[in-house]
Amino acid sequence: MRSPAPAPAAKAARPGNHKKALRTVTIISTFGGLLFGYDTGVINGALPYMQEDLGLTPLTEGLVTSSLLFGAAFGALFGGRLADRNGRRKMIMVLAVIFLIGTLACTFSPSTEVMIAARFILGLAVGGASVTVPVYLAEVSPSDRRGRIVTQNELMIVTGQLLAFIFNAYLGNTFGESGGIWRWMLVIATLPAIALWIGMNFMPESPRWLASMGSFGETLSVLQRIRSQEEARREFEEVKAMAVEDYKSKMGTWKDLGIPWLRRIFFVGLGLAVIQQITGVNSIMYYGTQILSESGFGREAALTANIANGVISVLATFVGIWLLGKVGRRRMLITGQAGTTTALLLIGIFSLILPEGSVRGFVILALTVTFLAFQQGAISPVTWLMLSEIFPLKIRGLGMGASAFLLWIVNFLVGFGFPQFLAAIGLSNTFFVFAVLGVGAIAFAAKYVPETKDKSLEDLEHYFKNVAGQKSGAAAGKAI
Numbered sequence: 159m160r161s162p163a164p165a166p167a168a169k170a171a172r173p174g175n176h177k178k179a180l181r182t183v184t185i186i187s188t189f190g191g192l193l194f195g196y197d198t199g200v201i202n203g204a205l206p207y208m209q210e211d212l213g214l215t216p217l218t219e220g221l222v223t224s225s226l227l228f229g230a231a232f233g234a235l236f237g238g239r240l241a242d243r244n245g246r247r248k249m250i251m252v253l254a255v256i257f258l259i260g261t262l263a264c265t266f267s268p269s270t271e272v273m274i275a276a277r278f279i280l281g282l283a284v285g286g287a288s289v290t291v292p293v294y295l296a297e298v299s300p301s302d303r304r305g306r307i308v309t310q311n312e313l314m315i316v317t318g319q320l321l322a323f324i325f326n327a328y329l330g331n332t333f334g335e336s337g338g339i340w341r342w343m344l345v346i347a348t349l350p351a352i353a354l355w356i357g358m359n360f361m362p363e364s365p366r367w368l369a370s371m372g373s374f375g376e377t378l379s380v381l382q383r384i385r386s387q388e389e390a391r392r393e394f395e396e397v398k399a400m401a402v403e404d405y406k407s408k409m410g411t412w413k414d415l416g417i418p419w420l421r422r423i424f425f426v427g428l429g430l431a432v433i434q435q436i437t438g439v440n441s442i443m444y445y446g447t448q449i450l451s452e453s454g455f456g457r458e459a460a461l462t463a464n465i466a467n468g469v470i471s472v473l474a475t476f477v478g479i480w481l482l483g484k485v486g487r488r489r490m491l492i493t494g495q496a497g498t499t500t501a502l503l504l505i506g507i508f509s510l511i512l513p514e515g516s517v518r519g520f521v522i523l524a525l526t527v528t529f530l531a532f533q534q535g536a537i538s539p540v541t542w543l544m545l546s547e548i549f550p551l552k553i554r555g556l557g558m559g560a561s562a563f564l565l566w567i568v569n570f571l572v573g574f575g576f577p578q579f580l581a582a583i584g585l586s587n588t589f590f591v592f593a594v595l596g597v598g599a600i601a602f603a604a605k606y607v608p609e610t611k612d613k614s615l616e617d618l619e620h621y622f623k624n625v626a627g628q629k630s631g632a633a634a635g636k637a638i
Contacts, residue, residue, distance in 0.1 A: 180298065180384040184307055186357035187294055189350050190250055190287035191311040193257050195318025196347050197226065197284055199468070202446050203326025203461050204340035211338060212270045216577045223444050224574035225274045229281020230288065231566035237286030238293070238559025246294035246364040249286065254355035256283035258348055265345040281566075289562045292546035293554060297364040298384060300393070305482035305611070308546050309539040313475045316534055318350075319443060320468030326447075327461045334458065365394075369401035414553060419623050423548055426606055427557050431565035433599035434541040437498045438592035439533045440569055441576045442467060442526050448577075449526070452585050453509070454519030463523055470527045474535030487540050488609045494536025495603055499596030501529035502589050509586035547610055 201223050208214055214222065241249040260280030267273035291311050299307040326343055333339050365380040377397060381390035415421045442449065446467050450460035481490060505525045512518040549557035579588040 176383065176385050180307075183298055183361050183384065184295065184310055186354070186361055187250060187291055188311045188314040189354035189357065190253060190291040191314035192318040192321075192350050193347060193354065194284050194287050194291075195315035195320075196322045196350070197257070197261070197280055197318075198440070199319030199322035199443055200326065200343050200347070201226070201444055202323065202464060203330055204343045205445075206447060206457055207330070207334070207338075207340040207343075208273070211340065212273065214270065216581050218270050218274075220574040220577045221274050222270065222277060223577075224570045225277040226281035226284060227440075227566055227570035227573045229278035230285030231281075231563045231570060233282035233285025233287075234289045234562030234566055235285075235559050238289045238555035238557075238562070240286075241290045241293065242367075242555030245367055246290055246297065247358055247361055248363075249290045250294065251355055251358045253283045253286045253290065254351050254358065256280075256286070257351035257354070261344060261347045261351060265341050285562060285566050288542075288566070289555075289558050292542050293558055294364055296543075296546040297366040298362075298380075300385065300389065301617075304547065305487075305543055306479050308543045309475070309479045309482055312534075312539040312542055313472070313479065315538075316468070316471035316475050320465070320472050323461075323465045323468040327465055330461045331458050366397055366401070369397045372401075374398055374401075411556070420550070420553060423550070424553070424557055424560070426608070427545055427548060427561035428564050429602050429606055430541050430544055431561040432568055433495065433602055434537055435565055435568035435572060436592070436595040436599055437495070437529075437533060437537065438502065438572060438576075438589070438595075439498075439530070439538070440572050441588075441592070442530065444573055445576055445580075446526065448580075449585065450519060450523060452580070453522040454514050454517075455523075463519075466523060466527055467530055470530050471534040474531045474533075475539060478535040478539040481535070482539065482543070482611075486609050486611045487544055488603070488607050490536045491540045491544075491607060492600060492603045494532045494540070495596060495600045497532030498529050498537065499593055499600065501525050501532065502593040502596055505529070506586045506589035506593060509584075509589065544607070544610055548608075 205214075205219060205223065208222065209219065212218075212222075237249065237253070240252075256279065260276060260283055263276035264273060264280060267276050292308055295308045295311060296304055322343075325346055329339050329343055333342075362380045362383060363376070365377045365384075368374075368377040368380065374394075378390065378394045381394050381397075385393060415424055446464045447457070447460045450463050451457060455463055478490070505522060508518070508521050508525065512521060545558055545561050576588070579591070
């Protein structure tokens with residue numbers, strides 16, 4: 159096994175301090191989620207002002223919005239592999255630098271072309287964070303608290319989006335007549351980028367990644383820092399045994415997908431990525447202000463009303479984190495998909511039958527809030543949590559990266575296509591399309607998604623192997 163890159167020394171914590179240390183690790187690393195949320199949400203309010211300053215058309219509007227998402231797809235694809243090679247902690251630090259560079263490039267963009275390129279660079283960081291931060295959290299978390307800890311990243315994502323909506327509304331309503339106000343909306347993201355880079359300098363590396371590299375002494379040291387002494391010793395033996403087993407079979411590559419149980423997990427991961435995005439959630443998160451304007455609100459009123467979408471996203475995520483400790487992941491996912499599909503159908507119906515005006519606007523706002531309650535309270539936290547935990551260590555970077563790549567590609571298609579659909583077929587028909595896709599998402603979740611609640615990462619790996627073994631045995635029996 160090759161030696162990992164040097165990381166800060168992880169001293170064993172005094173009794174009781176391990177909880178504080180784990181909490182600090184969680185808070186600092188999830189600044190990556192905060193940046194993810196702010197950079198994807200800020201375009202919602204900045205776009206109307208960019209339209210005036212940069213002369214955007216529906217086509218270039220879609221390109222400015224979705225170029226970040228296209229970049230995120232590649233950031234996710236390569237971010238997972240780079241995190242496997244160089245470590246989760248170092249990767250997050252690199253992402254913080256890219257966040258800073260990308261934000262400054264967007265802020266000072268003189269033209270549409272430069273803005274599209276700068277948003278692509280920023281997207282590399284967003285995509286890398288979407289893969290690396292949940293995996294880092296999953297690998298530092300004890301199994302009985304993994305659900306709540308990993309989904310705190312989702313909480314930070316929606317908090318970042320809420321902050322973007324609030325700053326957009328304040329700046330737009332107070333200084334909206336000033337030229338280039340959208341630049342001030344964008345530049346705020348430099349502050350959490352700097353905080354993330356500084357904070358991660360003092361955080362430990364993932365103990366599971368250290369074990370996969372053969373650094374068992376440092377693995378134990380990190381576990382002793384973020385666990386009680388008894389928990390650290392017990393978990394160290396599990397992690398060490400699984401790391402040795404995975405090393406013997408070498409790190410995963412695309413060829414490993416020829417193994418049935420790995421291929422099935424990979425397929426489930428890709429499916430989870432797709433069904434999270436085809437709800438059309440990001441049509442609301444990126445174009446919520448335009449949707450409300452189309453429904454009857456003025457521009458400034460739409461900016462303010464859109465804050466409700468951010469508030470409900472944060473509140474729903476709190477509820478989702480609580481539910482993850484009580485309810486199975488699979489059940490939450492299917493319930494969330496049913497709720498979002500119903501809300502999408504109703505948005506389409508009421509957009510069609512209600513005349514333009516304030517009543518229509520408030521009805522659509524109430525339905526988008528309802529939609530986000532199901533999306534952010536169930537679908538989104540479960541998706542990122544399950545993606546971080548279903549893949550075995552040997553293909554965790556590969557599987558998470560490929561799934562997140564597909565998630566961002568679908569996200570890109572939604573972000574790019576929504577203005578075109580809106581102009582071509584109208585608001586109601588656009589949401590009818592999303593509702594039909596939602597029915598397909600429910601069917602997939604019901605048939606293929608397994609339950610992962612209360613299982614350690616090592617337990618999950620053994621579980622999938624056993625299921626695959628049983629199916630292979632049954633198939634062989636039928637052949638005989």
